[in-house]
Amino acid sequence: MTVVYDITPFLAHDDAARQLREELALRTKELERERASLHGLTIDLAETLINAMEAKDVYLKGHSRRVAEQAASVAEEMGLDADQVENVRLAGRLHDIGKIGIREDILNKPSALTAEEYAHVQEHVRIGMEILAPLRHIPEALEFIHDHHERFDGSGYPRGRTGDEISIGGRILAACDAFDAMTSRRAYREAIEPQATIGQLEAEVGHALDPVVLAALRKVVVRRRTLPFIDDLHG
Numbered sequence: 001m002t003v004v005y006d007i008t009p010f011l012a013h014d015d016a017a018r019q020l021r022e023e024l025a026l027r028t029k030e031l032e033r034e035r036a037s038l039h040g041l042t043i044d045l046a047e048t049l050i051n052a053m054e055a056k057d058v059y060l061k062g063h064s065r066r067v068a069e070q071a072a073s074v075a076e077e078m079g080l081d082a083d084q085v086e087n088v089r090l091a092g093r094l095h096d097i098g099k100i101g102i103r104e105d106i107l108n109k110p111s112a113l114t115a116e117e118y119a120h121v122q123e124h125v126r127i128g129m130e131i132l133a134p135l136r137h138i139p140e141a142l143e144f145i146h147d148h149h150e151r152f153d154g155s156g157y158p159r160g161r162t163g164d165e166i167s168i169g170g171r172i173l174a175a176c177d178a179f180d181a182m183t184s185r186r187a188y189r190e191a192i193e194p195q196a197t198i199g200q201l202e203a204e205v206g207h208a209l210d211p212v213v214l215a216a217l218r219k220v221v222v223r224r225r226t227l228p229f230i231d232d233l234h235g
């Protein structure tokens with residue numbers, strides 16, 4: 001006797017599974033598109049905020065862009081994943097946004113700051129975190145910004161974090177921020193050459209700076225390797 005199995009239910013099951021897979025793939029693509037467009041929108045918003053801040057402080061002009069570019073290169077050199085590299089880049093663009101809330105006469109002061117003035121400038125991290133608080137979809141970038149004035153030995157601000165307690169992006173930004181400040185011309189001094197700057201930063205290893213981060217920065221500076229800006233890719 002020949003037994004004939006009815007395989008229709010299995011076929012239907014396979015069909016349903018295939019439809020589900022296709023639907024999932026479609027939704028995933030849609031989500032990725034939305035995520036990319038949200039990221040692009042965040043970059044545009046960052047640009048707007050940075051333009052407002054840089055209008056106040058002539059010496060900051062271009063600083064955020066250079067720090068972002070270099071910090072992303074260092075992050076890549078250290079083998080961080082693509083999402084982290086992008087978050088480091090974004091944090092680089094936004095790290096000093098709180099300077100919008102700092103008095104202009106202090107920001108542009110050509111001579112050394114008094115202790116009171118310096119304490120006021122330090123407030124830019126807290127102000128920046130308040131300004132950026134609504135951007136809840138970029139928590140990692142916000143954490144990097146929060147940490148950009150922490151020092152490896154715990155003597156930084158605002159939370160006095162030590163070593164690995166400081167987010168990796170915060171440690172990278174600290175090194176690139178110092179590098180850019182030293183290689184830029186200021187009212188009271190000339191710019192320092194990149195190689196000489198790295199030499200001076202070596203003295204800060206274990207104090208302000210993470211040795212692993214500085215080693216990566218040194219490689220990036222030597223190779224002059226840079227990554228394209230994410231917004232340039234968008235643009």
Ligand SMILES: [Fe+2]
Nearest residue numbers: 095096148149
């Ligand atoms: Fe800062």
